[in-house]
Amino acid sequence: MQEALESALAELTLGPELAEGDAVGIAAWLARHRVEGPDARALTRDFARLLVYRKLVRGNLREALRATMPRTLARLDSSFDRYFSEFLRVSPPITRYLRDLTPQFLDFALPRWASDPNVPAYLGDLARHEALQVELAALLALPKDHVPAELSLEQGVEFIDAVRLVHYTWAVHRLPEDEDSRVLPEKSAVSLLVYRSPEHDVRYLELGPFAQALLSCLLEERLSLQLSLSNAAERACLPLDDELLTRAAKLLADLAERGALLGKSTPHAPAAGNLLPKAHNPA
Amino acid sequence: MPAMPQRETPEAGQRPALGGIGLGLRWEFLEEVLHGPLHEVAFFEVSPENYLGRGGYYPDALERIAERYPILTHGLTLSLGAIAEPDPRYLSALRAEVTRLNPPWHSDHLCFSSAGERVLHELLPLKFSAENARRVAERARRVQAFLGRPLAIENITYYVHPGEPEMTELAFLRSVLEQSHAHLLLDVNNVYVNAQNHGFDPYAFIAALPLDRVVEIHVAGHQTLDSGLLLDTHGQAVADPVLELLEWTLERTGPVPVLLERDNDVPELSELLREVAQLRELQGRALRRHAERHARSA
Numbered sequence: 001m002q003e004a005l006e007s008a009l010a011e012l013t014l015g016p017e018l019a020e021g022d023a024v025g026i027a028a029w030l031a032r033h034r035v036e037g038p039d040a041r042a043l044t045r046d047f048a049r050l051l052v053y054r055k056l057v058r059g060n061l062r063e064a065l066r067a068t069m070p071r072t073l074a075r076l077d078s079s080f081d082r083y084f085s086e087f088l089r090v091s092p093p094i095t096r097y098l099r100d101l102t103p104q105f106l107d108f109a110l111p112r113w114a115s116d117p118n119v120p121a122y123l124g125d126l127a128r129h130e131a132l133q134v135e136l137a138a139l140l141a142l143p144k145d146h147v148p149a150e151l152s153l154e155q156g157v158e159f160i161d162a163v164r165l166v167h168y169t170w171a172v173h174r175l176p177e178d179e180d181s182r183v184l185p186e187k188s189a190v191s192l193l194v195y196r197s198p199e200h201d202v203r204y205l206e207l208g209p210f211a212q213a214l215l216s217c218l219l220e221e222r223l224s225l226q227l228s229l230s231n232a233a234e235r236a237c238l239p240l241d242d243e244l245l246t247r248a249a250k251l252l253a254d255l256a257e258r259g260a261l262l263g264k265s266t267p268h269a270p271a272a273g274n275l276l277p278k279a280h281n282p283a
Numbered sequence: 284m285p286a287m288p289q290r291e292t293p294e295a296g297q298r299p300a301l302g303g304i305g306l307g308l309r310w311e312f313l314e315e316v317l318h319g320p321l322h323e324v325a326f327f328e329v330s331p332e333n334y335l336g337r338g339g340y341y342p343d344a345l346e347r348i349a350e351r352y353p354i355l356t357h358g359l360t361l362s363l364g365a366i367a368e369p370d371p372r373y374l375s376a377l378r379a380e381v382t383r384l385n386p387p388w389h390s391d392h393l394c395f396s397s398a399g400e401r402v403l404h405e406l407l408p409l410k411f412s413a414e415n416a417r418r419v420a421e422r423a424r425r426v427q428a429f430l431g432r433p434l435a436i437e438n439i440t441y442y443v444h445p446g447e448p449e450m451t452e453l454a455f456l457r458s459v460l461e462q463s464h465a466h467l468l469l470d471v472n473n474v475y476v477n478a479q480n481h482g483f484d485p486y487a488f489i490a491a492l493p494l495d496r497v498v499e500i501h502v503a504g505h506q507t508l509d510s511g512l513l514l515d516t517h518g519q520a521v522a523d524p525v526l527e528l529l530e531w532t533l534e535r536t537g538p539v540p541v542l543l544e545r546d547n548d549v550p551e552l553s554e555l556l557r558e559v560a561q562l563r564e565l566q567g568r569a570l571r572r573h574a575e576r577h578a579r580s581a
Contacts, residue, residue, distance in 0.1 A: 001410055002395070002418075003366045005445050009407055010398035039410075039446030049443040049512070057405045064404075092401045096360040096373050097332055140338040162338070200340035 001039060008033035008043075012050065013057035014088040020048050061088065064098040065105055068134045072127040074179045079118060083109050099138055102131045122170035122185050129172045132194055133202045136162045149263035151252065153226040156265035157218045162196035163260050165212075165219050173204055191216075195260040203258070210236040210244070211251055222265075301326060301353060301387055304562045305542045308348070310341065312552035316352075317344050319552075324559055326353040328542050329384075332360055335376040345384075354384045355499070355542070357468075358391035360402060361426065363436070364409040364419045365395040369426070378430050388498055390435035390468040393419065393459060408441035411448040411455035420462030427465060435466035435498050440473045440515040442480060452477065453491055460496055467492065469536075470501040471529045472521065476513045485528055494536050502529055502562070503544035518547030520558060526565060533569035534576065541566060 011029065012018065018025050026047055030040045043050060062084060066073050073080050084105075091108045093101055106127055113119040113127075139162040151157060170185040173192060191212040193205040207215065213235040217228035229248055233240040255261040303325025308316065316327070327348060334342050348354070358377065361369055381389050394406040409415050427434040438456055450458070460467055469492065478485035504519030521529075521543070533539065543558055 001412070001446060002364070002415060005410065006366060006395060006398035009445070010401050010403065013403060013405070014401065035446070037447075042447045043443075043445065046443040052442045052512070052514075053405060053407060057403050060404045093404065094400045094402060096370060096397075096402055097335065097337075098404060099337070137339045138337040138341075140336065196339065200343065 001035075004033045004035050005039075008035055009050075009053065010092070013054045014092045016085075016089065017054075020051065058084075058088070060098075061093060061101060064101045068099070068102040069127050069130040070179050071175070071177075071181075072123060072130055075120065075123060075126070075182065079116075083112065086112075099134060102134060106131055120184075122172055122187075125168040125170045126172040126175065126185070128166065129168065132164060132166060136164065136194060136196050136202045137200070139196065151225060152264045153229075154224055156222050156224055157228075157252070158262040158265040159219060159255075160195065160260055160262060163219070164194045165191065165207075165215050166194060167191045167212075173206070193255075193260070195258065198259040210238060210247065214248060214251065225264075301355075301540045302538045303540060304559045304566060305353075305355065305540055306555060306559055307357075307542060307544045307546065308345075308354075309545070309549050311549045312555070313341070313344055313348070315552045316348055321351060322552075322556060323563070324352060324556070325540060326355055326542075328355040328357050328544075330359050331356045331377055331380045331384075331389075332358065335373070335380055349384055353386075355386045355540075356381050356384060356389045357437075357542075358389065359406075360396055360404070361391040362395050362397040362402075363391055363393065363422060363426070364415060365397045367397065367399055369422075374426070374429060381430055381432060386432070388433040388435045388466055389430055390437055390466075390499065392437045392439050393456065394439045406439045408439065408443070408445055409455075410446050411444065411450045411452055413449060413458065416450075416455055416458035417462060420459050420465075423459070423463035423465045427463075433466050433498070434463075435468040436460065436463070437468040437470050437501065438473050439470070440476045440480075442512065442514075444481075452481075453488055457491075457493065460493055465496075466498040467496040468499045468501060469497045469532070470503075471532055472501065472503045472505055472525050473515060475522075475525045475528055476505050476515050479513050486531060489528070489532050490535070494532075497536050497539055500529065500532065500536070500539055500541045501544055502526075502541060503546075516547055517544045521562075526562075529562075530565050530569045533566055534572045537573045537577075538570055 008029065011033070018029055023044075026044055030036075030043060035043060065084070076083075087105055087108045091104065093104065095101060095104060110124050110127070113124050149158075168190050169187065171188045171190050172185045173190070175181065175185050176183055191207045193207055193215055194202065195205075196202050210232055213232035214228055217223045217231050218225070223231065229245070230240055233244055238244055252261060305326035305328055306324050308327040308329045316322070329345065334345055345354070360373070361377075377389070392406050393409065395409060396403050396406055409419065423434055423436060436459065438452075441452075459465070469489070471489075474485045474488055477483075478488065502521045502525060503515065503517040504521055505525075506514045506516045506519060508514060529541070533541070541562055543555065543562060545555060
């Protein structure tokens with residue numbers, strides 16, 4: 001009985017709405033889950049009260065999404081209900097942690113929003129931006145006694161775990177925080193370095209073309225510092241001269257000072273060709 | 284539960300030394316608890332799901348609060364009564380967290396909150412049956428052994444019994460406790476809400492419980508819908524009839540820690556501290572009468 005009850009209540013709470021007066025629908029629902037005899041009669045009799053659980057389950061899940069993406073849900077307005085219902089029906093929650101519900105929802109919703117002309121084109125970027133804040137705020141941090149290692153041209157660069165390089169088509173990070181605002185974002189390709197500070201604040205750095213290319217090589221492609229510098233210069237169409245090296249050194253020193261960059265990525269590699277004297281003590 | 288290594292089950296006999304009135308720790312007032320003066324709160328209770336496997340500000344803050352106040356852990360998603368075994372990753376993370384915070388017991392609910400892989404994030408009622416009581420008790424014993432500390436099981440609110448009951452709620456709860464050797468986290472508001480919704484006497488219900496197994500009591504506010512149904516919302520102050528039931532209960536249990544839960548429409552901390560103070564007065568009165576009862580019977 002318990003197994004049948006679980007599957008019946010999961011469908012009742014997550015699946016399509018079943019009206020209180022729909023005797024045929026209720027009977028079919030019970031039959032689908034092999035709930036029979038006195039149990040089926042009792043559930044039919046108490047069906048109105050059973051619907052309280054549908055409201056509670058959906059209310060909890062909806063509130064978890066609203067708490068992490070308030071501006072996205074406000075701008076979606078009533079369209080959210082349709083996507084939320086479809087999400088619960090097709091891709092129901094599998095996480096015990098409500099904070100992990102948002103990425104699961106976005107995996108489901110983002111491709112669908114992209115092909116829905118009624119959903120503003122910028123909304124996917126806004127949702128990703130809001131969700132990223134929650135993700136980074138909750139990521140596990142490295143041990144506090146981490147000793148920064150000097151950077152080396154031959155090695156990659158180690159960043160903290162709570163750092164992401166993100167690319168948006170719309171400048172959603174400049175939108176007002178106010179949920180009631182309906183200001184539209186500028187259509188402008190932007191790259192942001194998003195990181196959690198040692199004080200646990202999630203912070204954003206808008207990157208220029210060279211910084212974006214350099215951090216893409218270091219963070220996403222995990223290239224050595226030397227290769228990253230040359231690739232980034234090429235991608236940004238800039239000569240790799242002293243001026244550019246100084247810019248790169250300043251950028252990395254700044255990131256080290258902010259606590260986002262830890263040092264070289266291989267602790268036992270030879271320390272040749274240091275770009276920075278000390279990762280946490282930039283000159 | 285194949286991933287659970289067997290350990291010796293802790294004895295659920297003696298009550299650990301913790302008393303007074305505690306408060307559910309909410310992020311809304313966490314800063315005040317962390318940086319404010321030491322409040323007259325005997326302990327704080329947290330839902331470990333909000334801290335498990337995460338880094339950042341909140342676990343850091345909790346660690347510092349644990350240096351100032353005792354912490355109890357109260358889980359939400361163990362899904363003790365579900366057919367599927369509890370997620371081993373969740374259990375391992377939970378064990379690490381309770382080991383870190385070191386509460387005298389860990390508690391969760393007599394319910395199911397998952398269906399296979401689907402997690403419903405709500406406390407759903409089990410059918411009151413001998414088979415369910417046996418199955419839940421057996422799992423509770425293993426969870427208790429795995430966590431390495433006593434497990435307290437909380438009675439939930441239920442708005443409908445799922446199917447035709449084979450026994451009463453009271454008999455079901457008693458059977459689970461007897462077979463599992465677990466403690467009871469008695470939620471007095473839940474008893475009251477169920478009594479109103481299903482038409483039984485809450486005093487008789489509590490009187491028939493094994494009160495020597497109660498290690499903690501919860502109280503919270505509820506809401507009455509237009510239909511007359513009472514909902515366990517944790518969104519209001521505790522109602523007067525629940526306070527009366529609590530006082531009557533404490534007179535019979537003796538010194539048991541009481542937790543004030545407030546999870547929705549959370550007011551200023553100062554308002555909650557006023558409620559905590561009222562509960563402390565109530566507890567004092569009840570414990571004086573408890574002592575008098577004992578003196579008389581001695």
